[in-house]
Amino acid sequence: MSITAEALETAAPPVTAITTRAAVCRGPGEPWEVTELELDPPGPNEIRVKVIAAGMCHSDDHIQKGDAPMRMPVVGGHEGAGIVDAVGPGVTRAKLGDHVVFSFIPACGKCRYCSTGHQNLCDAGKNAATGEFPDGTFRFHKDGEDFGGLCVLGTFSQYTVVSEYSVVPIPDDIPFEVACLVGCAVPTGWGTAVHAAGVRAGETVVIYGAGGVGSNAVQGASLAGAQRVVVVDPVEFKRTMALEHFGATHAFATAEEAHAFIVDATWGELADHAIITVSALHDEVIHNAINIVGKCGQVTITAVGNGWIEENPGMLIGFQRRIQGAIFGGCNPLFDVPRLLSMYKNGHLKLDELVTNTYRLETVNEGYQDMLDGKNIRGVVLLEH
Ligand SMILES: NC(=O)c1ccc[n+]([C@@H]2O[C@H](COP(=O)([O-])OP(=O)(O)OC[C@H]3O[C@@H](n4cnc5c(N)ncnc54)[C@H](O)[C@@H]3O)[C@@H](O)[C@H]2O)c1
Numbered sequence: 002m003s004i005t006a007e008a009l010e011t012a013a014p015p016v017t018a019i020t021t022r023a024a025v026c027r028g029p030g031e032p033w034e035v036t037e038l039e040l041d042p043p044g045p046n047e048i049r050v051k052v053i054a055a056g057m058c059h060s061d062d063h064i065q066k067g068d069a070p071m072r073m074p075v076v077g078g079h080e081g082a083g084i085v086d087a088v089g090p091g092v093t094r095a096k097l098g099d100h101v102v103f104s105f106i107p108a109c110g111k112c113r114y115c116s117t118g119h120q121n122l123c124d125a126g127k128n129a130a131t132g133e134f135p136d137g138t139f140r141f142h143k144d145g146e147d148f149g150g151l152c153v154l155g156t157f158s159q160y161t162v163v164s165e166y167s168v169v170p171i172p173d174d175i176p177f178e179v180a181c182l183v184g185c186a187v188p189t190g191w192g193t194a195v196h197a198a199g200v201r202a203g204e205t206v207v208i209y210g211a212g213g214v215g216s217n218a219v220q221g222a223s224l225a226g227a228q229r230v231v232v233v234d235p236v237e238f239k240r241t242m243a244l245e246h247f248g249a250t251h252a253f254a255t256a257e258e259a260h261a262f263i264v265d266a267t268w269g270e271l272a273d274h275a276i277i278t279v280s281a282l283h284d285e286v287i288h289n290a291i292n293i294v295g296k297c298g299q300v301t302i303t304a305v306g307n308g309w310i311e312e313n314p315g316m317l318i319g320f321q322r323r324i325q326g327a328i329f330g331g332c333n334p335l336f337d338v339p340r341l342l343s344m345y346k347n348g349h350l351k352l353d354e355l356v357t358n359t360y361r362l363e364t365v366n367e368g369y370q371d372m373l374d375g376k377n378i379r380g381v382v383l384l385e386h
Pocket residue numbers: 057058059060061063185186189209210211212213214215233234235236239278279280281282286302303304305306327328329330372375377378
């Protein structure tokens with residue numbers, strides 16, 4: 002069969018491997034290092050994205066510090082937004098030129114969990130700690146070495162190749178630097194309050210830690226109609242932002258001050274919810290959270306770290322308290338990401354206020370130091386092209 006000149010003109014050019022600059026971590030405790038990597042073309046059901054903005058979540062810092070184990074070397078970043086740059090065979094979720102947000106847990110839409118309203122628990126998310134694709138291969142390479150992507154994403158890179166299950170298309174008019182946060186911080190925080198805790202109108206909620214995730218738990222609790230949204234954070238800037246922008250009604254520097262306030266304000270009934278979104282989970286904050294909720298109260302844990310639940314079960318039995326873990330805020334990314342962006346466009350959800358400072362790949366280490374120094378609600382890396 003002969004190929005016509007017209008068919009040749011309209012045929013898509015072959016997608017080849019490219020090079021990309023990325024911030025990588027080579028081992029626990031090693032700083033982020035900017036290097037050039039080879040990036041494979043997208044395979045079947047894979048998408049290459051030109052990353053425009055990437056959020057700096059505390060979880061990447063846990064992995065870089067070695068608090069949370071992950072196969073190394075790894076390209077950092079699991080919050081991101083960009084433009085579809087190439088598609089592999091069989092892709093249906095997005096097309097060339099689409100704007101997308103990465104979902105830090107993929108959503109296949111078909112597994113038991115996706116099909117029962119728990120996309121945050123999708124079976125396709127099982128490789129988050131290795132960064133490898135389901136067939137055991139990697140897309141980033143350098144000098145014969147394979148580099149994983151954090152959450153099989155790696156958004157601290159000019160370009161990345163991901164499963165189509167890991168993207169959610171978004172409208173073109175959403176700024177990338179806020180869109181990127183709707184891949185983790187925003188749904189994780191908002192969903193921790195709204196889905197995992199299930200905050201309801203009139204309730205009293207105490208949120209420990211008002212950073213990138215916690216600020217959105219504050220917004221979620223407030224939008225759910227809580228009468229008291231009480232923040233505990235040692236950093237004055239975080240408390241001020243929570244009170245002035247995100248809907249907190251009260252803010253305290255210490256758990257003791259918050260406890261005294263809750264006892265007094267609730268006439269001794271205590272809080273309905275405690276939400277833990279501190280930098281690193283620890284025993285004391287779990288203990289404080291259990292003690293600040295009253296009868297039928299719930300403690301919802303989203304922070305990760307080395308904290309242990311060391312409590313007499315009587316503390317749970319007597320007041321019928323519950324402890325609930327949450328990943329991705331119990332969200333369904335294919336539903337929640339567009340909904341949260343719609344709420345942003347309608348002025349209900351504050352996203353611009355979350356972005357405190359922007360960085361380049363070369364300043365990722367400074368950005369994480371700023372986060373640890375309490376300077377940022379969220380730092381965002383703007384990728385240069
Ligand atoms: N479960 C999930 O799906 C999920 C997703 C994203 C992030 N996380 C985890 O959530 C946590 C928060 O992430 P982030 O990006 O918002 O971090 P962040 O550094 O932006 O915010 C943490 C906040 O906690 C405050 N803090 C520290 N110690 C505290 C204490 N003892 N009491 C009260 N506040 C305290 C800090 O001042 C800061 O404002 C991290 O552990 C992160 O790894 C979990």
